[in-house]
Amino acid sequence: MKNFWIVFALLFSVSLFSQEEEEEIYKNQFSGNLSYLLLxxxxxxxERTLNKYFTVGVGGVIYSNAHQKLNLKTAEEYSNYxxxxxxxxxxxxxxxGTQKRSHxxxxxxxxxxxxxxxxxxxxxxxSGYGVxxxxxxxxxxxxxxxxxxxxxxxxxxxxxxEAQIGIRTNFEDVLLFDVGxxxxxxxxxxxx
Amino acid sequence: MKKVIVSISILFLAVLGMQCSPPDDDVxxxxxxxxxxxxxxxxxxxxxxxxxxxxFELNFSRYLPEEGYSSLLDLYETSGVDEFSYNFEVxxxxxxSDDYVGVNIDEQxxxxxxxxxxxxSQPAAILNNDxxxxxxxxxxxxxxxxxxxxxxxxMYISSVYNTDKPTVGINHTITKNNPLxxxxxxxx
Numbered sequence: 001m002k003n004f005w006i007v008f009a010l011l012f013s014v015s016l017f018s019q020e021e022e023e024e025i026y027k028n029q030f031s032g033n034l035s036y037l038l039l040x041x042x043x044x045x046x047e048r049t050l051n052k053y054f055t056v057g058v059g060g061v062i063y064s065n066a067h068q069k070l071n072l073k074t075a076e077e078y079s080n081y082x083x084x085x086x087x088x089x090x091x092x093x094x095x096x097g098t099q100k101r102s103h104x105x106x107x108x109x110x111x112x113x114x115x116x117x118x119x120x121x122x123x124x125x126x127s128g129y130g131v132x133x134x135x136x137x138x139x140x141x142x143x144x145x146x147x148x149x150x151x152x153x154x155x156x157x158x159x160x161x162e163a164q165i166g167i168r169t170n171f172e173d174v175l176l177f178d179v180g181x182x183x184x185x186x187x188x189x190x191x192x
Numbered sequence: 193m194k195k196v197i198v199s200i201s202i203l204f205l206a207v208l209g210m211q212c213s214p215p216d217d218d219v220x221x222x223x224x225x226x227x228x229x230x231x232x233x234x235x236x237x238x239x240x241x242x243x244x245x246x247x248f249e250l251n252f253s254r255y256l257p258e259e260g261y262s263s264l265l266d267l268y269e270t271s272g273v274d275e276f277s278y279n280f281e282v283x284x285x286x287x288x289s290d291d292y293v294g295v296n297i298d299e300q301x302x303x304x305x306x307x308x309x310x311x312x313s314q315p316a317a318i319l320n321n322d323x324x325x326x327x328x329x330x331x332x333x334x335x336x337x338x339x340x341x342x343x344x345x346x347m348y349i350s351s352v353y354n355t356d357k358p359t360v361g362i363n364h365t366i367t368k369n370n371p372l373x374x375x376x377x378x379x380x
Contacts, residue, residue, distance in 0.1 A: 120224065120358050122261070129255055129266035132224050132358050 025049075025099055026191035029160060033061070035185025040064030045187070049098045059088045059108075059183065083141075086112035088168075088183060094151070101152045108183065110143040110168050143170035147183050153191075160189040226256045226265055227363045230370035232344055240378045245303070245331040248342065250278060250317050250349070252362070254324040265360075267326070272357035274319035276326050277310055278349040278364075285339035292341045297332060305329040316352070334378045342374040 026049070033043040041064045047057035062085045088108045096102035118137035125131050149164030166183035233249045240246060255264040268274060283292035299313040307317045307328025317328035334340075349362035366372060 124263050125266065125269060127266075128263055129269070130258060130261055130263045131266050132270045134358070 026157060029055075029057075029189045029191045031160060031162065031187045031189025033183075033185045033187050036061060036067065039067040039070070041067040043187075045189070047092070047189075052097050052099075053094055055092045055094070055098055057090050057092070059090065061086050061088075061182075081114060081116040083112050083114040083180070086110055086182065088145070090147075090183075099153075099157065101150075103148070103150050106147040106149065106164070106166065106183070108145050108147065108166070108168070110141070110145055110170065110182070112141045112143070112170070114139045114141060141170040143168050145169065145182060158191055160187075160191055162187040162189070224265070224270060224358050224360045225363065226258050226267075226360070227365070228252050228256060228349075229365050229367050231364055232347070232366065232372065234342060234372045234374065236372065238376050240334050240376060242335060242337055242378060242380055243333070244378070245333050246342075246376070247305070247329060247331045248280070249306070249327075249329045250315070251325055251327050252317070252349075254319060254326065256362070267351070267360050268319055270358060271351035271360040272354045273351050274326075275308070275310075275316045275352045276349050276360075276362070277314050277316040277352055278328075278347055279314060280330075280347055281343040282332060283341040283343055284336075285341075292339075294343075295340075301333040301335060303331040303333065305331060310352075317349070337378045337380055339377050340375070342372075342376075344372075344374075 028049070029045075029047040031045045031047065033041075033045075036043045041061055043059060043061035045057055045059035047055050049055050063083055068082045088110050090106050090108035092104045092106045094100075094102040094104045115136050115138050118135040120132045121135040122130050122132050145166055145168030147164050147166030149162050151160055151162045153160055163186055164184060166181070167179060168182045169179045231250055231252045233251075235247050237246070254268050255266055258265040267276075282295045282297060284295050285291070286293045297313055299309060302309050302313050302315070304315060307315060307330065309330075310316050315328055315330045317326035319325070320327050344364070344366060347364050349364055351360040353359065
């Protein structure tokens with residue numbers, strides 16, 4: 001989880017920009033995570049404004065190998081547990097309102113697919129002799145997470161720029177595990 | 193609005209505070225274990241003189257039976273290595289202890305006619321691709337007189353480490369069908 005603190009520190013070194021606010025109201029937003037894109041993980045979010053303070057949305061991400069090597073999505077530092085992709089429905093509360101630059105709090109659900117080592121598996125080779133090798137097990141997860149961020153608006157509020165940090169845990173049976181750093185980074189978006 | 197913010201903050205902190213490890217999977221991770229019997233052969237001489245070399249051999253097939261399976265296990269393809277190391281002990285009688293005590297043998301007094309000597313004077317059997325046998329013939333140069341005992345009771349045979357493959361361990365037992373004369377004397 002030491003990578004968590006590195007990412008956390010990077011978030012607050014982002015330079016800020018803003019423009020004088022005008023009375024434009026845009027209820028829809030598409031956004032993507034620049035930080036994830038640098039790691040080769042495409043992420044896309046759609047957000048819909050419900051009222052003055054609340055929005056709902058859905059996001060999806062496919063994690064690249066480079067991103068998985070950072071091991072941000074599991075508390076097990078040496079685990080071979082890899083999350084391949086994730087879908088997050090979310091809801092946000094914008095403290096200063098949805099049409100202004102504002103802090104926001106987010107809660108989100110998670111459906112994600114992962115794979116991990118399944119231990120040794122025995123099979124017969126072409127000559128009929130038994131051979132052991134490591135297998136892979138696919139896992140479907142459902143979880144819950146929360147995040148905090150700040151959104152700036154620019155260019156007549158058409159463009160958005162967010163810095164966000166999010167943490168998600170997966171549910172398995174009655175246990176909670178796999179606390180991961182997700183929906184984190186710098187996002188840019190287009191509002192309409 | 194403040195109540196909402198406080199509630200969400202508490203929820204956020206609650207999620208933040210959850211730290212758990214992934215559940216332990218009930219799987220056999222890195223080791224495969226098989227059993228063999230009477231793979232050790234000793235010269236069975238009872239008397240040596242200082243300077244003589246005592247030899248013993250450990251040979252076993254690349255393909256071994258595994259309990260619960262009809263097909264033989266391919267040790268080489270499973271472990272990915274052609275080297276299996278093992279341990280042995282030479283014990284010398286001590287009048288102080290009135291018992292046999294272990295002797296650490298310096299690597300210069302251990303030779304390998306087949307196989308090799310690896311770290312910490314540990315012998316290893318090497319795969320012979322022509323015979324599909326892991327072979328070793330190890331000699332101990334006897335430089336001190338005394339009453340000695342070879343001890344294979346705690347011998348464990350294991351493939352050398354391979355990062356990409358599981359480790360194969362072999363449990364060896366000596367049966368009554370193959371009695372070994374493990375006591376010998378070295379004189380001047």
